[in-house]
Amino acid sequence: MKSLVTLFFLLLICYAPSLYAEERGQEDGNNVFLSVREFRDHALSDPVGVPPDQFDTSGDGNIDYIVISDHDGNKRYEMLDYDRDGEMDDFCVYGGEGKLLRREIDSNSDGMLDIWVFIKDGAYVEELRQDTDFDGVVDKVTKYGEEDQ
Numbered sequence: 001m002k003s004l005v006t007l008f009f010l011l012l013i014c015y016a017p018s019l020y021a022e023e024r025g026q027e028d029g030n031n032v033f034l035s036v037r038e039f040r041d042h043a044l045s046d047p048v049g050v051p052p053d054q055f056d057t058s059g060d061g062n063i064d065y066i067v068i069s070d071h072d073g074n075k076r077y078e079m080l081d082y083d084r085d086g087e088m089d090d091f092c093v094y095g096g097e098g099k100l101l102r103r104e105i106d107s108n109s110d111g112m113l114d115i116w117v118f119i120k121d122g123a124y125v126e127e128l129r130q131d132t133d134f135d136g137v138v139d140k141v142t143k144y145g146e147e148d149q
């Protein structure tokens with residue numbers, strides 16, 4: 001009986017993370033990037049974009065704001081170096097016709113994204129995912145507005 005209990009806990013440990021990963025994969029059709037560099041490189045290499053507009057809004061010589069648009073002038077990505085440390089930390093992803101889909105933030109500037117905001121209809125926050133202890137794993141999911149539908 002004791003070994004059955006042990007087996008149960010082992011299974012729980014083995015299956016819990018994979019179940020979680022599966023759930024994450026199903027929930028969003030888009031890639032979730034964990035590293036800000038990965039994200040930036042992905043956005044900059046997106047073939048639908050025209051050459052990005054890059055700005056040094058603080059005038060310190062570092063690019064701190066990048067906008068990538070498609071050929072119709074609709075925004076695809078926006079990247080901001082909010083704390084001006086030279087590394088982008090605030091990303092906006094736009095869908096068709098320049099509608100805001102998602103915002104992803106590296107709130108503690110460690111180079112890894114830790115806040116994901118999913119936007120509905122270009123304006124309403126639908127879901128908030130957070131990695132509150134910055135270990136690379138989402139540990140808090142808040143959904144909004146479900147009761148309205």
Ligand SMILES: [Ca+2]
Nearest residue numbers: 083085087089
């Ligand atoms: Ca930064």
Ligand SMILES: [Ca+2]
Nearest residue numbers: 106108112114
């Ligand atoms: Ca972070």
Ligand SMILES: [Ca+2]
Nearest residue numbers: 131135137139
């Ligand atoms: Ca975490």
